[in-house]
Amino acid sequence: MSLLLLAIAMAVLVALRGRWTGSASVRSGAPTTAPEAALADPSPLDPDPTRAAPHTYDPRHDPRTGAAPKGEPRDSARPDAPWPDQEPNTAESGPSWSLHAEVSGFNEVTLDAEPGTTIAVVGENGAGKTTLLRALLGLTPRAHAELRLGDLDVTSLAPHKRGVAWVPQDGALFPHLSALANTAYGLRAQGVARGEARVEAGRWLDRLGVGHLAHRKPAQLSGGQAQRVALARALAARPRLLLLDEPLAALDQTTRARVRHTLRTHLAGFAGVCLIVTHDPVEAVSLADRVLVLEAGRTLQDAPPAEVTRHPRSPWVARMLGRNAWAGEARDDGLALAGGGRIVAAERLREGSRALAIIAPESVSVHRRRPDGSPRNVWPGTVREITASGSRLRVLIGSAETPDLIAEITPDAAAELGLAEGAAVWSSVKATEVTLVSL
Ligand SMILES: Nc1ncnc2c1ncn2[C@@H]1O[C@H](COP(=O)(O)OP(=O)(O)OP(=O)(O)O)[C@@H](O)[C@H]1O
Numbered sequence: 149m150s151l152l153l154l155a156i157a158m159a160v161l162v163a164l165r166g167r168w169t170g171s172a173s174v175r176s177g178a179p180t181t182a183p184e185a186a187l188a189d190p191s192p193l194d195p196d197p198t199r200a201a202p203h204t205y206d207p208r209h210d211p212r213t214g215a216a217p218k219g220e221p222r223d224s225a226r227p228d229a230p231w232p233d234q235e236p237n238t239a240e241s242g243p244s245w246s247l248h249a250e251v252s253g254f255n256e257v258t259l260d261a262e263p264g265t266t267i268a269v270v271g272e273n274g275a276g277k278t279t280l281l282r283a284l285l286g287l288t289p290r291a292h293a294e295l296r297l298g299d300l301d302v303t304s305l306a307p308h309k310r311g312v313a314w315v316p317q318d319g320a321l322f323p324h325l326s327a328l329a330n331t332a333y334g335l336r337a338q339g340v341a342r343g344e345a346r347v348e349a350g351r352w353l354d355r356l357g358v359g360h361l362a363h364r365k366p367a368q369l370s371g372g373q374a375q376r377v378a379l380a381r382a383l384a385a386r387p388r389l390l391l392l393d394e395p396l397a398a399l400d401q402t403t404r405a406r407v408r409h410t411l412r413t414h415l416a417g418f419a420g421v422c423l424i425v426t427h428d429p430v431e432a433v434s435l436a437d438r439v440l441v442l443e444a445g446r447t448l449q450d451a452p453p454a455e456v457t458r459h460p461r462s463p464w465v466a467r468m469l470g471r472n473a474w475a476g477e478a479r480d481d482g483l484a485l486a487g488g489g490r491i492v493a494a495e496r497l498r499e500g501s502r503a504l505a506i507i508a509p510e511s512v513s514v515h516r517r518r519p520d521g522s523p524r525n526v527w528p529g530t531v532r533e534i535t536a537s538g539s540r541l542r543v544l545i546g547s548a549e550t551p552d553l554i555a556e557i558t559p560d561a562a563a564e565l566g567l568a569e570g571a572a573v574w575s576s577v578k579a580t581e582v583t584l585v586s587l
Pocket residue numbers: 195196271272273274275276277278279280290
């Protein structure tokens with residue numbers, strides 16, 4: 149199954165390059181690929197079209213055989229219908245087109261985006277993030293995407309003809325090809341001369357910091373290195389729509405920060421629209437211009453990161469972004485919490501309306517004795533867990549009166565308070581530090 153996904157990802161990439169350069173058309177003479185055949189007629193009995201139609205399988209494009217894409221596509225490949233003019237990968241080229249997608253079925257999402265926009269797609273497990281990406285590729289009957297890229301309605305086009313590149317969660321590299329050949333394969337398939345394709349592939353590998361691994365096979369790469377090669381291959385294809393499914397998930401913390409930086413640099417100069425599925429709030433906030441929050445397949449929020457951070461529309465999003473978020477009902481002085489207890493806020497909402505109280509962890513003060521003075525919100529609790537968060541500490545405090553609360557304090561403050569797991573503490577939050585968001 150994952151090998152078939154791999155082949156599909158490759159087929160999409162292979163065809164993409166042709167959008168910019170003029171490419172071999174599989175339908176007009178080049179051999180039929182296994183992925184294309186598999187996607188041509190998904191069985192209604194099988195919800196996953198990647199499983200279907202093995203009878204048209206072409207061993208030359210099967211990553212398991214090692215036979216192909218050894219024969220890199222020949223230079224005699226005939227050009228496909230030309231894709232409308234676009235300067236790839238140059239932000240300066242400006243928005244001369246836009247993306248419009250209407251997705252229905254499992255996902256109910258409408259998306260409009262200008263070139264150069266990066267959208268982080270977030271949501272709980274099972275919210276439909278991967279299904280959305282697959283719908284945009286035309287890869288799942290569970291959701292149907294009407295997709296326009298500029299003047300072109302690509303809805304009825306096969307996945308590999310849409311101008312959409314997809315990096316699935318496992319990266320999907322051909323195991324028998326070197327990193328360089330994997331990256332060059334899409335270029336070669338579209339008729340780029342061998343030398344030129346290899347030079348360009350080498351450049352992309354260098355940019356992603358894996359140029360020195362160009363001759364290694366995927367089995368000789370770590371998960372993170374392979375992921376970078378997969379990114380190089382996708383970016384080299386210069387798609388209009390780039391779909392990245394948790395591209396940094398396989399990386400360790402240090403590498404992740406470095407690759408995130410590299411990715412940010414490339415996305416900043418990327419002339420297409422990028423959708424990046426992530427569970428990582430830092431990734432969402434630092435890489436994206438917009439955050440699309442999905443809940444049960446639907447759009448819950450689609451807004452710039454700063455707006456989502458300030459006014460998350462669900463407790464899950466707030467927690468993902470590292471905020472405390474408590475649901476409740478508005479009262480004249482704040483919120484009656486759903487599980488009992490009360491929080492006082494300076495803001496007012498219509499009494500009785502459902503709302504979230506959002507508290508930034510750095511706004512929570514921690515004390516060993518009940519604090520005197522003015523804070524309106526004071527709760528006793530017990531330290532459940534202390535973890536490092538950059539140069540600060542995150543302290544998880546459990547309380548009988550409220551939901552769990554996260555405080556962020558300096559290591560000095562923690563030492564001064566003698567904080568340890570199990571310690572009895574008091575937390576306080578000023579009413580002015582509580583943000584109320586209507587649900
Ligand atoms: N082919 C399928 N047929 C039926 N249900 C499916 C199919 N693929 C996924 N699902 C279900 O649809 C829901 C959405 O799945 P999807 O993989 O899109 O979620 P996700 O947001 O990407 O989740 P995660 O964060 O776990 O990767 C899940 O409940 C999943 O079990």
